Amino acid sequence: MKSYLLSIYQPTGGTPPPGLLEQITADLEVLNRELKDAGAWVFAGGLHEPSTATVLRLEGGGVVTTDGPFAEGKEHLGGISIIQAPDLDAALGWARKLARATTLPVEVRPFASA
DSSP, rough: EEEEEEEEESSSSOOOOOOHHHHHHHHHHHHHHHHHHHOOOEEEEEEOOOGGGGEEEEEEEEEEESSSSSSSSHHHHEEEEEEESSSSHHHHHHHHHHHHHHSSSSSEEEEEOO
């Protein structure tokens, strides 16, 4: 089985209305249960707003720490799921379900082999 990162991108600027957020949460619980039952679930989690980020970068031989996101944008990484799937097609199938559950774009990337 290969490991895949499913990155969930959301628009910057607040959370969905309570009714929609409750439905998304319920749909995610169902999907995560389905992933676990299929043996495909490894890890999943949501992230705080980009304003909570800290960026470290090498600069002049030292490491400089700055507040805020690495890049400003209209979308940000809102959460991730790490899954195992036999191939890309199977990973894309799970990503389709995740996109439906979250109502957000999902990027699928395989992990590089070690």
